[in-house]
Structures are given as C-alpha cells and as structure tokens.
Amino acid sequence: MIVGERKPLDEILEMVKDAKKILIVGCKGCVTVCNAGGTKEVGILAATLRLARLKEDNPIEIDEMTLERQCDPEYIEILEERAANYDIILSMACSIGPQYISEKFPEAIVYPALNTCFMGGAQEHGVWAEFCQACGDCKIHLFGGYCPIARCSKSLLNGPCGGSADGKCEVDKEIDCVWHLIVNKLMKQGKLDQLTQVKPLKNWTTSRDGGPRKIVREDLKI
Amino acid sequence: MKSGSNLEKLLNAGEFVITGECGPPRSADASVVREKAKYLKGYVDSVNVTDNQTSVVRMSSLAGSLILQEEGVEANMQMVCRDRNRIAIQSDVLGATALGIRNMLCLSGDHQKFGDHPEAKNVFDLDSIQLIQTVKMMRDEGKLISGQEMAEGTEPRLFxxxxxxxxxxxxxxxxxxxxxxxxxxxxxxxxxxIYNMDKFKEYMKQAHDMGLTEKVHVLAGITPMKSLGMARYMQKSVPGMDVPDEIINRLKGVEKGGQSKEGINILLDQIQILKEIPGVAGVHLMAIEWEERVPEIVEAAGLLPRPTV
Known part of the structure; x- marks a missing residue:
C-alpha cells in the first residue's frame, strides 16, 4: 500500500490560517489502513484544528467526510455540489487525492494534509517500512525475495557495500541491511551461484527515469 | 599490458608495491595537492585521489589526479557511482584517460548522509561491480554501454x-x-x-585457496593510528572496521606523547607480517592528513628506494 503520514499540525494550521470554512476529506484506501487519513484521522484532525483556532479566538468551521477512494474520478464526483462551499479543501489521501480534486474542481483551493512517504507494509503495530520503489521491472526472485532497489540505501544490485555492520545499514541502525538478508538467505539455500553472478546494469526506462508512467489496458477501456 | 601504468608494471614484475592516498582540498587551491605530492613522490608507486570521500565536497578527483601527475606522481583516480549516472561515468572515463590517467579505482561511494550535503539526491545508476565491468568493456572491447564502438587505439587504457x-x-x-x-x-x-591480522590472514587463505590471488593483485590497506583516541573511535564508531584490543593495549602502554610513534611502530610490524602473507602484492598506505609522515614510514619499513620498471 501507499504509506502516508500526517503533516505536522503547525504546517496545516499555516495552510488554513485565512480560511473560515473548510472541508477535510479522508480516503478509505491505503491511508485508512496505515492510520493516516481515514475517517478516524479526519475526525482527529478536525477536532484538533477547531480547538487550536478557538484558542486563537478565531474559530473555524470544519466539515468532514471520507471518500471510498480519491484516486478514482468516479468517487470524487460526490464533491461536485459541495466543493464551492469551502474556502479550502484539505485532503487526507496520498498526494493523488488532492491532485484529483484540484483537477476536477479548478476553482477549489486544495491542500494536502499528508506527506506521501513510500510503498510498503506494516511490520508491527504502528511501524511501516518501505518495500518497493515501483521500478516497473520486478526482479525480487533473483535476490532471495528481497528488493535491493527499494531496500538498499544505495540500490546496489551487487551488494553489500562495505558499510554494513551487524546486519544493519550504515545509513541508520534502524534499517536492516537488505544485502545481509539476501546473502544469508541465499547462502542458507545453497544458492551461492546467484550471488557470485554479476547482475547486469538495470534498464531504468520502466522506472520514473523514463518519464511519468501510464498503463493503458485496451481490454478494459469502454 | 592493459594500461602501461607504473602500478601495473610493478605488479606484473612481482614487486611489493606501495600505494598512497591523497584527499584534494575543500577549495580550488592546487597548492594543497602539490604540497602533498612532495611527501609522496618517490616514496609510493601510485596515489589514490579520493572522489569527494565521505560525501564531503572537494576538488574533483580528476583535477586532483592531474595536479599530482604534473608533480610527477602517478595518480589512481577514484570514481564513485553516487554522483554520476552511466552517461557521466563513461564521459569521465574517456576524459580522464585522454588527459593521462592510467589507473582508476571503481567505488560505489559513501552515502551522502555522512557528508556536508545530506540533502542531496544520489544517483547509484550503476554499482561498483557494474562500474568495473563497464570500464573493462570500454577498454577491452572498445565499446560503450550503448554498443557504440571506438576506433582501435582510442579505447580508455586503464588499470x-x-x-x-x-x-x-x-x-x-x-x-x-x-x-x-x-x-x-x-x-x-x-x-x-586492516588491524585484525588473524582475520585478514583467514580471508587471504580463503582467497588463495580459491585461486583468486592469481587473478587479482591484492594490496592490503593500512592506516597508522595517530593516537589512542583515534584507535578507540575506529574500534567503536567506524562501520566495517575491526580493531582488536591488542592495538588499543599497545597504544595504552605508552604515554600520550609517544602514541603516534607507537602507532607507526604497529604499522611497521603489520607491513612485515603482510609481506609474508601469500597473495598480498603490496600495501595501500592511507596516511589520512598525515602525508608528511609517509617518507619516514616507507623508509623505516625498508621499502626504499622504490623500484622502477
């Protein structure tokens, strides 16, 4: 899933400082799963903003709603009748949501309330980590099931570098050295040949380096 | 002969080589490199010129290498993958060779987090192994990654x-x-x-048994300890570094004023041991910001005069 994190309150307060009436829009997709922008988080942010503005003696009116998804035009349409009623629309989806909303309603002023962080998964309650960089050409089966592009700080295809110690990355002791995991797993499986083979240069055209990407499925087009 | 560099000739002749290291300045001051060259010329066979080591911005390794070579010191130009994509890498390989560089050290590069520009975007289009492969292909096949060919005799001849x-x-x-x-x-x-000699011997034995030392020249990296504080720091805080307590104890055993001398004594002992390890073709002396001590170290190690081929 896409993992996001709510922006610091001060940054959001600054965004809405001149607004009297705003709409906070959550999303029931990934950001609900990672506890960043679902119905619950919309409610918390709304209550926090109301309180902060009351303290400043400058009350703000906030409406709340959560859409099925914000990355699909059909679910955005529901805002049609309401978009014009607010000084600001604050989206709690990943950055796709506020982009969709502001494109659909060019008059509206739309702000992102989240920072979209990475594609990853939960590791334990309250902990998420990056697993994928969407390079567009998955090769994890050559690396013991781990992705060195996303999970090695240097994206080495022929790692590890000389900086790993005790299975941790030199960049941060909180980061597992993915090459440590790859090597240990493949050695245990007796697949040393996979490790000694020089992995060729990566073709980055399927990644962001080839320009913004698009998938067209003719079989699904109406 | 692959490149005709001094380093290559000496290694092929079976001489016990000694290479040095030179970090270019954090300014455009060429005199810093020229000054360091004085302590290296005639004492080492080739000198690594670092490429923004620890991700701190410095004069480029190509410029530093050329200044060294102007002073009569053969450079071993370091090239990292952190800051260049395959287009820039190949371009720099061609340019450096055109300007007289004959040795190139291919590295992934330290992560920018440790440097003076941690906010920078990194590249890592290739990794160090792919960089080696690329330079070799350019040299031996006269080809760029794209398949573009070079006329015979115009390939980058690099060691x-x-x-x-x-x-x-x-x-x-x-x-x-x-x-x-x-x-x-x-x-x-x-x-x-290297500080843990036993572990290094074990590594070299493995390499030797696998026949690897016949295929590559291994230069053992050594750095003199300037003080007990430095040794403790290296032991605790430098990733991938193995400093045994024995080194710490030797430095502890002498008074503070004598620690740098003892550090050099430890280094000299190491050199004698390294000379005897099968497969060790020489030493790489990294006297970081201590270049002025290189002449006395090389002399005390009995490695003067440097051979010529």
Missing part, C-alpha cells in the same frame, strides 16, 4: 582497481564478493584498513 572490505558483515560472503569483482574484470584491489 582497473576496486576496494574490498574483508571485515564487513557477513564475513563468510566477503571472499565471494572479491570473486565477483574479479569476474567483473578488476585488475587490482585495495582493502579497507
């Missing part, structure tokens, strides 16, 4: 080096990584600073 760390985790894999660098086409390797 290709790499770094190896015999001590980083996982230890059992380290020798296979050396094998991988050899498969990619490396001609010589310089190791990370």
């Amino acid at each position: 290709i080096g790499a770094a190896v760390n015999p001590f980083a985790d996982p230890f059992e894999y380290r020798v296979y990584r050396l094998a991988k660098k050899i498969a990619a086409g490396v001609d010589f390797v310089q190791t990370q600073c």
